[in-house]
Amino acid sequence: MARRPILETELESLATGAWILGAGGGGDPYHALLNLRRLYRVGRSVSLMDPEDLDDDALVAVVSTMGAPLVGEERLTDPEVAALAVRQMEEHLGRRFDAVMSLEIGGSNAFQPLMVAAVTGLPVVDADTMGRAYPEAQHSSFAIGDLRPWPLTLADVRENAVVVARVASWKWMERISRKVCAEVGSIAATCKAPRTGREVKEWGILHTVTQAIGLGRAVLDARARKADPVAAVLEHAGGLLLFRGKVVDVARRATEGFLRGTARVEGLDADRGHAFRLDFQNEFTVGWFDEEARVTVPDIICVMDATTGEAIGTEALRYGQRVRVVALPAPALQQTPKGLEHVGPRAFGHDLDFRSVFDSTGGAER
Amino acid sequence: MRRIGIDVGGTNTDAVLIDASGVVAAAKTPTTEDVTTGIRNALAAVLARVGGDAGPVDAVMVGTTHFTNAVVQRRDLEPVAAIRIGLPSGRSLPPRVDWPEDLAAEVDGGVFMIRGGHEYDGRELVPFDEAGTREAAQRIRDAGVRSVAVAAVFSPLTPECEQRAADILREVHPDAAVTLSHDLGRIGLLERENAAILNAALAALARRTTSAFAEALEGSGIRAPLYLTQNDGTVMRADYAEAFPVYSFSSGPTNSMRGAAYLSGLSDAMVVDVGGTTTDIGHLKGGFPREANRAVEVGGVRTLFRMPDLLSLGLGGGSIVADEGRTVGPRSVGYRLTQEARVFGGATLTATDVGVAAGLAALGDGTRVADLDAGLLDRGLARMRAVVEEGVDRMKVDAAPLPLLAVGGGAFLVPAQLPGISEVVHVPHADVANAVGAAIAQVSGEVDQVFTGMTRERALTEATDIARARAAAAGADAATVEVVETDDFPLAYLPGDALRVRVRVVGDATAS
Numbered sequence: 017m018a019r020r021p022i023l024e025t026e027l028e029s030l031a032t033g034a035w036i037l038g039a040g041g042g043g044d045p046y047h048a049l050l051n052l053r054r055l056y057r058v059g060r061s062v063s064l065m066d067p068e069d070l071d072d073d074a075l076v077a078v079v080s081t082m083g084a085p086l087v088g089e090e091r092l093t094d095p096e097v098a099a100l101a102v103r104q105m106e107e108h109l110g111r112r113f114d115a116v117m118s119l120e121i122g123g124s125n126a127f128q129p130l131m132v133a134a135v136t137g138l139p140v141v142d143a144d145t146m147g148r149a150y151p152e153a154q155h156s157s158f159a160i161g162d163l164r165p166w167p168l169t170l171a172d173v174r175e176n177a178v179v180v181a182r183v184a185s186w187k188w189m190e191r192i193s194r195k196v197c198a199e200v201g202s203i204a205a206t207c208k209a210p211r212t213g214r215e216v217k218e219w220g221i222l223h224t225v226t227q228a229i230g231l232g233r234a235v236l237d238a239r240a241r242k243a244d245p246v247a248a249v250l251e252h253a254g255g256l257l258l259f260r261g262k263v264v265d266v267a268r269r270a271t272e273g274f275l276r277g278t279a280r281v282e283g284l285d286a287d288r289g290h291a292f293r294l295d296f297q298n299e300f301t302v303g304w305f306d307e308e309a310r311v312t313v314p315d316i317i318c319v320m321d322a323t324t325g326e327a328i329g330t331e332a333l334r335y336g337q338r339v340r341v342v343a344l345p346a347p348a349l350q351q352t353p354k355g356l357e358h359v360g361p362r363a364f365g366h367d368l369d370f371r372s373v374f375d376s377t378g379g380a381e382r
Numbered sequence: 383m384r385r386i387g388i389d390v391g392g393t394n395t396d397a398v399l400i401d402a403s404g405v406v407a408a409a410k411t412p413t414t415e416d417v418t419t420g421i422r423n424a425l426a427a428v429l430a431r432v433g434g435d436a437g438p439v440d441a442v443m444v445g446t447t448h449f450t451n452a453v454v455q456r457r458d459l460e461p462v463a464a465i466r467i468g469l470p471s472g473r474s475l476p477p478r479v480d481w482p483e484d485l486a487a488e489v490d491g492g493v494f495m496i497r498g499g500h501e502y503d504g505r506e507l508v509p510f511d512e513a514g515t516r517e518a519a520q521r522i523r524d525a526g527v528r529s530v531a532v533a534a535v536f537s538p539l540t541p542e543c544e545q546r547a548a549d550i551l552r553e554v555h556p557d558a559a560v561t562l563s564h565d566l567g568r569i570g571l572l573e574r575e576n577a578a579i580l581n582a583a584l585a586a587l588a589r590r591t592t593s594a595f596a597e598a599l600e601g602s603g604i605r606a607p608l609y610l611t612q613n614d615g616t617v618m619r620a621d622y623a624e625a626f627p628v629y630s631f632s633s634g635p636t637n638s639m640r641g642a643a644y645l646s647g648l649s650d651a652m653v654v655d656v657g658g659t660t661t662d663i664g665h666l667k668g669g670f671p672r673e674a675n676r677a678v679e680v681g682g683v684r685t686l687f688r689m690p691d692l693l694s695l696g697l698g699g700g701s702i703v704a705d706e707g708r709t710v711g712p713r714s715v716g717y718r719l720t721q722e723a724r725v726f727g728g729a730t731l732t733a734t735d736v737g738v739a740a741g742l743a744a745l746g747d748g749t750r751v752a753d754l755d756a757g758l759l760d761r762g763l764a765r766m767r768a769v770v771e772e773g774v775d776r777m778k779v780d781a782a783p784l785p786l787l788a789v790g791g792g793a794f795l796v797p798a799q800l801p802g803i804s805e806v807v808h809v810p811h812a813d814v815a816n817a818v819g820a821a822i823a824q825v826s827g828e829v830d831q832v833f834t835g836m837t838r839e840r841a842l843t844e845a846t847d848i849a850r851a852r853a854a855a856a857g858a859d860a861a862t863v864e865v866v867e868t869d870d871f872p873l874a875y876l877p878g879d880a881l882r883v884r885v886r887v888v889g890d891a892t893a894s
Contacts, residue, residue, distance in 0.1 A: 086873050087876070089570045090468075090535045090569060090570075090571045091468075091507075091535060092474070094475075095474055096473070173471045174470060175470075198876075201502070202876055275872060323776065331871070
């Protein structure tokens with residue numbers, strides 16, 4: 017199987033790119049990045065493999081940290097615990113994994129497979145199941161593909177481990193595992209339903225690790241050159257600039273464990289006199305230009321600091337921030353009728369039809 | 383109200399006496415190596431201006447960059463034993479994990495990771511390892527380390543483990559100066575722990591410095607309570623400052639902005655502070671600087687301190703003018719301005735020379751720049767205007783026009799008209815705005831906590847009570863305490879509709 021090492025210098029690019037693909041959620045990868053740097057410093061390293069090189073019957077672990085970002089600020093993420101969930105799954109299956117991949121490339125979970133890999137020596141598959149961050153397991157591409165949602169293992173730092181052996185659906189998996197997660201303090205390492213190499217190739221969102229590293233590098237290079245980092249993101253990812261403005265109002269509420277709310281942005285520069293509203297449920301779901309739906313999930317909606325190009329999470333939005341709202345293209349799978357059932361605007365409570373912002377303008381690259 | 387404000391900067395020590403009518407007297411003297419002498423000189427200079435007697439003074443407020451400089455320059459720091467209570471969590475990211483290596487080595491007094499800590503909802507993470515803590519305390523004592531920082535998981539919500547560790551330390555190692563992270567506030571273990579370690583590293587310097595300040599006061603015959611300024615534009619009593627020197631980090635720019643607000647009578651304005659080498663641009667809202675959003679680094683260490691959001695540009699009175707006026711700065715003659723600038727007899731063409739030649743200020747010998755070409759002057763002034771204009775625009779968060787306060791020694795370089803600015807205001811005593819900002823400072827209390835299982839109203843009330851208690855502990859007169867800021871937001875993925883609440887209150891310093 018062809019692999020290449022992920023260089024230490026690429027870790028910061030990955031953190032930057034993954035945070036942008038978080039689309040407002042996914043959690044800040046800072047602690048995971050620190051962990052990886054420390055592991056590299058003591059001689060550990062991680063290799064990245066092309067999913068096309070996976071054998072059809074290879075066994076792939078799909079990993080993530082589940083829980084509340086705030087808890088992660090106190091109970092710091094630990095590579096050994098990440099690996100514990102994977103070992104627990106191997107024990108449950110009576111079989112060893114051949115590789116490991118991320119549930120979501122957006123935010124801190126981009127690093128979860130790297131942490132596992134640095135500890136276990138497994139290669140990281142250049143793929144994830146979302147191409148960004150989404151709130152729940154039923155938003156993954158494996159759920160869109162109706163693949164088997166079970167089993168799942170969940171490991172806690174106190175050596176509590178739970179196997180969810182069987183569930184009726186992806187939504188049941190989410191309900192049960194969330195409950196267990198809350199019991200252990202609302203943070204846990206998980207290993208989702210294992211996948212075969214063939215399933216990954218067929219249903220995974222491919223090459224997203226490489227994409228995130230490239231995106232992050234584009235931003236870091238632009239900053240170093242004193243060039244416009246937002247322009248660099250647009251160019252690198254074939255994205256669209258939707259709005260320039262200043263955050264004038266943010267309203268948040270927690271319901272059913274989600275952070276829901278809206279942010280209003282008042283236009284500046286060429287957008288002066290216009291307003292943009294962003295709805296979010298952990299991540300940004302719909303963007304309204306002068307009260308008309310301009311962009312919806314699954315298009316990736318990002319809010320970036322106008323000067324630094326730093327992505328701004330829905331928890332960090334604040335009055336007065338000068339921002340650029342941009343859209344990045346969604347993976348093709350999420351735009352199919354079945355995909356839209358899972359991650360379209362209706363899946364997030366918006367009675368809207370999805371029309372990609374990239375279709376309506378016609379000019380963007382796919 | 384009659385107060386003295388003192389600003390101890392890297393170059394100058396300024397002092398002002400203010401009363402209800404405004405600035406009564408002001409003085410600027412050089413900062414001295416021992417700081418105390420500089421303060422004594424500044425006080426003497428101010429007193430001389432009011433006939434040697436300041437009259438009854440309610441309070442003396444000192445702003446100092448002393449503690450920030452100690453961290454930035456890595457000097458006068460004590461080795462600190464860092465006790466982290468939170469195992470089995472956080473094992474892979476021990477204390478000081480994200481510090482610059484030189485600073486980490488400088489303050490390395492050992493790392494002790496202990497089992498314990500809490501969950502966000504108050505449950506124990508694991509039982510607290512009392513025996514392990516006792517053993518750590520003994521080892522710290524035997525190693526002769528006298529500063530200790532203790533940080534426990536979720537201590538801002540449940541401080542019990544940190545308090546128990548403090549009890550053990552008091553018993554085993556009574557000479558140790560102990561900083562508990564929950565006293566420094568916010569959620570975010572690494573940043574809170576970083577602040578606690580820096581605070582402990584400054585413990586001895588803080589004791590020496592505050593007593594030196596008190597001595598200088600005493601020697602000047604002034605009997606009034608002593609306060610130190612904090613980075614949020616408020617002050618804390620000297621005994622509190624001695625325990626929490628980190629709160630004084632970066633109070634200089636805040637004092638300068640608050641002073642400018644007071645001197646102008648404006649509370650919502652842009653502030654442009656033009657120094658010798660740099661120009662700081664900030665935004666005053668309700669008399670306080672707008673705070674930065676991002677994690678703030680001090681000497682390369684991430685902290686969660688409240689800092690004013692400032693844009694620092696490489697333009698000042700000492701900026702070197704080159705390329706026929708097409709470039710101004712960022713290179714600067716700095717503190718050598720009064721020797722090297724043309725108007726002061728030097729050979730270097732600086733922004734000050736251009737300002738004098740253009741008739742914006744009368745400084746030094748104007749005839750020495752009379753020969754400057756009009757084209758060069760135009761280009762130089764245009765360049766400076768462009769820099770200030772862009773900076774102001776970047777920092778301004780409202781489309782509505784705002785007044786702009788021009789302060790600092792190079793304030794004359796600020797153009798008289800700028801887009802989005804209703805008027806450019808120059809104020810008297812702008813050169814001692816720092817000391818004025820210190821003199822007018824109030825006392826604050828802050829809380830940032832997660833509340834679960836209660837209504838929003840109840841959570842806000844509880845948070846406000848805690849903030850008020852903290853303000854009183856820092857020296858506020860309880861009768862004057864007012865809420866200046868509340869911010870609450872719900873948290874994702876936590877059961878029980880968890881709400882994170884921040885409340886900040888301020889009140890007047892007690893007169894005795």
